[in-house]
Amino acid sequence: MAMQLTRETLVDEHAELTAVIGALVEQAAQRPLPASAVAPLRWRLSRLLLAHLAKEDRLLHPLLQRGDDPVAAALSRRFEEEMGGLADAFKAYMHDWNGQQIADDPDGFQTATRGLAAVLADRIRREETQLYRHIPGATPPAEVDAGALRA
Structure with a gap:
């Protein structure tokens, strides 16, 4: 059964990513640094982010690039090209x-965690x-509250 791609599903995934990176930023600020809390958050972030990026690569970008909207296709290509830098930065982190x-x-x-959080928030x-x-079929975008990640 093929999964249907919706804006709401992707936004829900963003909310989960935002919560995890926010928790990681909070843990990274604590002294002494709670290693037992940091490690599971890092791996959860990794799993969530990689699954989300795979969904965008396999479903979103092909959908937009093969569609009838040249603006959407060009925008999708630009976002796809930019993703290499983000993926490399995450792998390095x-x-x-x-x-x-x-x-x-x-x-x-x-500092590195805050930097990653800012890149992801943007x-x-x-x-x-x-x-x-x-x-x-997407509904209009709601306001995005990603600014909390820049703390």
């Missing part, structure tokens, strides 16, 4: 900040306000 590096440099980890805001409105 996960690689560079393993348990030992986090323990050795909690302030650096906090991407979420732009997808929800610019890209997702082109999904066939």
